[in-house]
Amino acid sequence: MTDLLRIEDLAVEYKTRRGTARGVDNVSLNLEENKTLGLAGESGCGKSTLGRSIMRLVPYPGKIVNGKIDLLLHEDIVFPKGVIEKGFVNIMDLNEEELRALRGKEIAYIFQDPMTSLNPMITVETHFQEIMKAHDPDIKKEEALDRAQEILDGLGISPERITDYPHQFSGGMRQRVMIGLGLALRPKLLIADEPTTSLDVIVEAQILEEMAELKELFNLTMILITHNLGVLAQTADDIAIMYSGRIMELSPTEALFEDPLHPYTQALLESVPDVSKPDKKLSWIPGAPPDLVDPIPGCMYNPRCKHTMDICKTTQPGLIMNDEERLVACHLFGGEK
Amino acid sequence: MTIPMIMLLLTFVFVIVRILPGDPALLHFERNVSPETLAEFREALGLDVPLLNQYFNYLGGIPFGDFGLSMQDFTPVSEHIQIRFPATLELTIYSMLYAVLLGLALGVKSAKNYDSVQDHGIRMFSIVTYAIPVFFLGMILQSIFSIYLGWLPTGTRFDPHYSTPATITGMYTIDSILTGNLTALIVSARYLILPTITLGTILCGIFIRLTRTNMLETLRQDFVVAAEARGLSANKIEYTYALRNAFLPILTMIGLQFAALLAGAVLTETTFSWPGLGTYLVQRIAHRDYTALQGVVVFFGILVAMVTLILDILYAYLDPRIRL
Ligand SMILES: Nc1ncnc2c1ncn2[C@@H]1O[C@H](COP(=O)(O)OP(=O)(O)O)[C@@H](O)[C@H]1O
Ligand SMILES: [Mg+2]
Numbered sequence: 001m002t003d004l005l006r007i008e009d010l011a012v013e014y015k016t017r018r019g020t021a022r023g024v025d026n027v028s029l030n031l032e033e034n035k036t037l038g039l040a041g042e043s044g045c046g047k048s049t050l051g052r053s054i055m056r057l058v059p060y061p062g063k064i065v066n067g068k069i070d071l072l073l074h075e076d077i078v079f080p081k082g083v084i085e086k087g088f089v090n091i092m093d094l095n096e097e098e099l100r101a102l103r104g105k106e107i108a109y110i111f112q113d114p115m116t117s118l119n120p121m122i123t124v125e126t127h128f129q130e131i132m133k134a135h136d137p138d139i140k141k142e143e144a145l146d147r148a149q150e151i152l153d154g155l156g157i158s159p160e161r162i163t164d165y166p167h168q169f170s171g172g173m174r175q176r177v178m179i180g181l182g183l184a185l186r187p188k189l190l191i192a193d194e195p196t197t198s199l200d201v202i203v204e205a206q207i208l209e210e211m212a213e214l215k216e217l218f219n220l221t222m223i224l225i226t227h228n229l230g231v232l233a234q235t236a237d238d239i240a241i242m243y244s245g246r247i248m249e250l251s252p253t254e255a256l257f258e259d260p261l262h263p264y265t266q267a268l269l270e271s272v273p274d275v276s277k278p279d280k281k282l283s284w285i286p287g288a289p290p291d292l293v294d295p296i297p298g299c300m301y302n303p304r305c306k307h308t309m310d311i312c313k314t315t316q317p318g319l320i321m322n323d324e325e326r327l328v329a330c331h332l333f334g335g336e337k
Numbered sequence: 338m339t340i341p342m343i344m345l346l347l348t349f350v351f352v353i354v355r356i357l358p359g360d361p362a363l364l365h366f367e368r369n370v371s372p373e374t375l376a377e378f379r380e381a382l383g384l385d386v387p388l389l390n391q392y393f394n395y396l397g398g399i400p401f402g403d404f405g406l407s408m409q410d411f412t413p414v415s416e417h418i419q420i421r422f423p424a425t426l427e428l429t430i431y432s433m434l435y436a437v438l439l440g441l442a443l444g445v446k447s448a449k450n451y452d453s454v455q456d457h458g459i460r461m462f463s464i465v466t467y468a469i470p471v472f473f474l475g476m477i478l479q480s481i482f483s484i485y486l487g488w489l490p491t492g493t494r495f496d497p498h499y500s501t502p503a504t505i506t507g508m509y510t511i512d513s514i515l516t517g518n519l520t521a522l523i524v525s526a527r528y529l530i531l532p533t534i535t536l537g538t539i540l541c542g543i544f545i546r547l548t549r550t551n552m553l554e555t556l557r558q559d560f561v562v563a564a565e566a567r568g569l570s571a572n573k574i575e576y577t578y579a580l581r582n583a584f585l586p587i588l589t590m591i592g593l594q595f596a597a598l599l600a601g602a603v604l605t606e607t608t609f610s611w612p613g614l615g616t617y618l619v620q621r622i623a624h625r626d627y628t629a630l631q632g633v634v635v636f637f638g639i640l641v642a643m644v645t646l647i648l649d650i651l652y653a654y655l656d657p658r659i660r661l
Contacts, residue, residue: 055566057562057565057566059562096571100568100569100570101568102568103565103566103567103568104566104567104568104569105568108566108567109563109566111559111562111563111566113559116558116559116560117559117560117563118560118563119560119564119577119578119582120560120582120657120658121577121581121582121655121656121657122577123657130564130567130569130573131567131568131569134567134568134569134570134573135568165657165658167657167658178563181567182567
């Protein structure tokens with residue numbers, strides 16, 4: 001299989017009054033086509049920053065300070081002011097116009113809170129009209145409407161409701177509308193940033209299932225961001241565990257749940273309830289989350305780790321591949337950088 | 338809601354005017370006046386009946402546009418209002434338009450260039466203009482553009498060498514347009530420029546700041562980022578997303594400022610000798626013409642209540658989350 005996305009040495013900094021925080025610190029990863037990558041970790045570890053970097057939409061005052069983000073295009077992207085040629089493009093090299101042509105067309109992003117992600121002043125139809133018009137200025141209104149209604153229908157929303165305003169829908173319905181908007185132009189890559197975190201458990205399960213179906217239907221490659229590892233067990237092919245802006249472990253889902261390598265992954269899994277093991281004792285991770293503005297030397301996880309060694313306090317471990325082709329950044333597995 | 342408010346205001350003004358010291362009848366005349374003349378005067382103004390009757394007579398007249406007779410010349414106050422009000426309204430409308438448009442434009446610019454030199458400059462401007470007294474700015478502008486450079490006229494609202502446009506609304510610029518009278522339009526517009534800029538500049542500060550804050554607030558919202566992530570253009574996002582959402586609180590402020598403008602009209606109109614209700618009020622206070630005073634204040638009150646009502650309706654119309 002070919003890679004759709006290759007991220008290399010990505011670093012994002014937030015300059016704040018208190019100092020500079022590295023929201024994403026030297027992240028490299030490859031994502032194969034038609035796979036789902038789960039991105040997990042405690043809140044504040046840089047998941048959203050990483051996800052939004054891929055669209056070059058890091059929130060103010062964040063800035064991408066280093067790295068390459070290569071995206072594979074199967075076809076030329078033609079937009080009113082130019083063309084992006086097919087093949088790998090480095091998203092970091094694109095100008096505003098080119099980025100705009102990619103956003104929504106090749107890459108779609110779904111946000112955490114569907115209650116606030118739609119413009120309250122315009123109807124659902126207008127949302128669809130706008131995105132279609134933005135990427136195809138010549139599209140006819142009726143055609144856009146037809147396509148929008150078809151998409152909504154596929155998501156279980158009655159097409160007549162397209163003239164409703166966002167506030168007339170429930171949270172789950174709104175998230176379906178967001179998904180519909182995301183898929184309206186058949187993007188290759190879908191980044192879903194905690195898409196179900198603000199929904200209740202039943203709706204969450206429904207939406208996750210629908211997303212899995214849509215992924216098959218549209219041949220999507222997906223990045224599913226969550227702080228809830230449980231969500232990823234069913235949906236992700238691979239899981240990347242993040243801590244303090246870095247990837248600590250990247251393993252196939254099954255392997256990660258069976259045999260977590262990194263002590264942080266192990267601790268995370270111990271805090272996830274498991275229906276098949278009702279006797280499992282849940283624990284939490286002691287200690288405070290890392291301070292990204294004032295990073296400590298060595299491995300950022302060392303103050304909370306059960307296996308801290310001397311080297312952990314001085315040297316930051318690099319991400320290395322073990323013999324099962326799994327990636328881990330921990331001195332227990334050798335590998336220095 | 339509106340009607341009880343107006344009733345309350347009416348009563349309040351009526352009472353205040355009665356408890357002000359000085360008998361209006363006595364004040365109207367020179368020292369020695371015969372009791373017969375006084376009685377005649379009181380009868381003509383309806384002051385000879387008990388207070389409660391006066392009150393109800395007054396209340397009863399208002400729905401029919403009857404604000405009583407002026408103590409000065411026994412003409413109906415409503416006639417004066419009718420003549421003077423278009424001048425005030427015309428100035429108010431243009432100043433408000435100027436203030437809102439300038440406020441929106443600068444506020445949006447400021448928010449878009451958050452924390453830049455432009456942003457700081459615009460914020461300074463908004464604070465300074467907010468703090469300047471009307472008469473001070475008015476006098477400066479008058480001395481520069483009218484007296485020193487001689488570019489713009491000042492002092493009234495029309496040049497006596499030309500004939501005023503036929504009266505339809507009483508607002509000269511509007512009447513000129515309606516009757517296709519280009520000369521009158523230019524003449525009246527020239528007279529409007531200085532007072533409009535004065536009043537509008539002082540008002541625009543609050544609109545700049547409100548627009549800026551609301552824009553910044555809205556630009557941070559999830560739906561704005563979500564729109565960016567769908568590849569919508571910056572213009573589309575700034576105007577149909579951010580500004581449309583930021584506009585609702587601005588609308589409320591327009592209503593509040595409208596009231597402030599009418600109150601401010603007294604000062605501006607005096608500064609520019611603008612023959613509107615503000616100058617009328619000042620003249621009549623000097624003459625202790627209580628019925629006129631009462632009439633103008635109540636009229637302003639009704640106007641403000643009406644504007645508030647219209648804005649409430651407009652608000653509900655613009656915000657899809659509110660249904661009438
Ligand atoms: N708007 C911001 N201003 C300053 N720092 C920020 C901002 N957003 C994120 N950060 C920094 O980046 C880190 C990662 O944030 P984020 O990517 O939102 O984490 P996650 O999505 O995993 O919860 C945070 O811990 C914080 O230090
Ligand atoms: Mg997040």
